[in-house]
Amino acid sequence: MLFRLNQLAHLGAVTLGLVSAHPLVQTNLRGFDVIPNHYIITLKDDITTHSLQVHMDWVQSLSGNDSPMEGIRKQWNIGSWRAYSGSFDDETLAQIRTHDAVEAIESSTLVRTMEEITEYNATWGLESISHRDRAYDDNDHDYVYDSSAGNGTYAYIIDTGVRTTHDEFEGRATKGADGINEDIAGDLCGHGTHVAGTLAGKTYGVAKKASIISVNVFGGYCHIGVPTEVILAGYQWAVDNITATGREQVSVISMSLGGRERSHAKNRAIKAAWQLGILTVVAAGNDGRDAAYYSPASVAEAVTVAAITYNDARAPFSNWGGSVDIFAPGVDIKSAGNSNDTATLIKSGTSMSTPHISGLVLYLKSLMPTLTDTPEATVNFLKALATKGVVENARRAPNLLGFNGHGVLKL
Incomplete structure (x- = not known):
């Protein structure tokens, strides 16, 4: 049984730079090891299966065929925790950030x-x-x-x-x-x-x-x-x-x-x-x-x-x-x-x-x-x-x- 990373993202060190009171937005606290334009979005615990699918379809539609970004990359489901990762531009991320189902957004970073x-x-x-x-x-x-x-x-x-x-x-x-x-x-x-x-x-x-x-x-x-x-x-x-x-x-x-x-x-x-x-x-x-x-x-x-x-x-x-x-x-x-x-x-x-x-x-x-x-x-x-x-x-x-x-x- 296998899972696979399609390709490692190009690495860099930039801050997320988002300010919003709507969901909890996580940033890399000291600017270490951030992967640009790659994010992890945690959804609220009470999201239904139907609402989850609607949300994922909506997010994927935001990226569009003409976007240089990859869109949704991975999804996770452990108990009550639902989350996904993706490559999004600033405009797409701003829309995701204001969605009622979103609990938190953070940059994907390197783990060692x-x-x-x-x-x-x-x-x-x-x-x-x-x-x-x-x-x-x-x-x-x-x-x-x-x-x-x-x-x-x-x-x-x-x-x-x-x-x-x-x-x-x-x-x-x-x-x-x-x-x-x-x-x-x-x-x-x-x-x-x-x-x-x-x-x-x-x-x-x-x-x-x-x-x-x-x-x-x-x-x-x-x-x-x-x-x-x-x-x-x-x-x-x-x-x-x-x-x-x-x-x-x-x-x-x-x-x-x-x-x-x-x-x-x-x-x-x-x-x-x-x-x-x-x-x-x-x-x-x-x-x-x-x-x-x-x-x-x-x-x-x-x-x-x-x-x-x-x-x-x-x-x-x-x-x-x-x-x-x-x-x-x-x-x-x-x-x-x-x-x-x-x-x-x-x-x-x-x-x-x-x-x-x-x-x-x-x-x-x-x-x-x-x-x-x-x-x-x-x-x-x-x-x-x-x-x-x-x-x-x-x-x-x-x-x-x-x-x-x-x-x-x-x-």
Whole structure:
């Protein structure tokens, strides 16, 4: 099952420049990574199926055959959230902006992975997840966990793809969807494979028996980034697959990515999935700023993960603030690499802290299903179990560090 981006738009950096009190108009708050003339329009929750079709037909008619703009490009439908993207000129956009069905308009922007640096030796993150107290000067790390280890659960990893044949995954990793090019096999960048290894690898993973579904939204655009609409298409695919297979209570969507702005569309999509019973775990971001200004880090209906160093201090690059839910290891994390089936890489970033918590969510779902049967219950359990007050310089973020109960859960 595939979704496809027709062609990446020409990239640039301009502001949206719209002022209107009619719908909520989103702009790129700091002028970063805007794709000119490409927009995402969120519709009001109460729109009927008939009204939706009438609206879409009307919008497409505005573009006309003589317009240089493409018109409507993609549509999304997750729970109560209805939205579409398109390429529109100023005149067309002005008409869309005044339509009663429109809730929000925002520029499409580039979204990137949240990797900070790459190195080539060491690991300690699993020990941190399974110990409230640990020997900081000890190089012999141990990970204590229950043998259920995420068995029967599913990780939907929206990323650069996964080398599914890697030895770390023992045949548990499959290709779910490819948003850039259906002919791309595996992971051209290494980021998604590393994330998957931390989440569910046999050696480096938190949930060592979980199944991995790769949703490749980056293709080979490892550092350039891709438009918001590609991320949303991948997210829609993951939600649709989870609901079609009845996996809401045993799945997590893991997103080690983000844009340098708040996105109404991304936040609404994740909220809609939450309302369907699907939990998403997201990266806080790597700019050392308040995560409230980033998406999807700012969405309340997700678990937003910030990074710590080996000494339990907030990593200097990690975003912070009240939008953060929890901390996890994010510096010098060793995991699977993409160059061959035994390769390893060491990476740092909130991209690396995120799969520690995504894996922990699946570990807890496998071990304690009655306490994790809804997103709200899962988050409450995750936070109740967390180690409190040990993160240095949490900077207005809840001082909670991910913890798995040391094999035997004791709240």
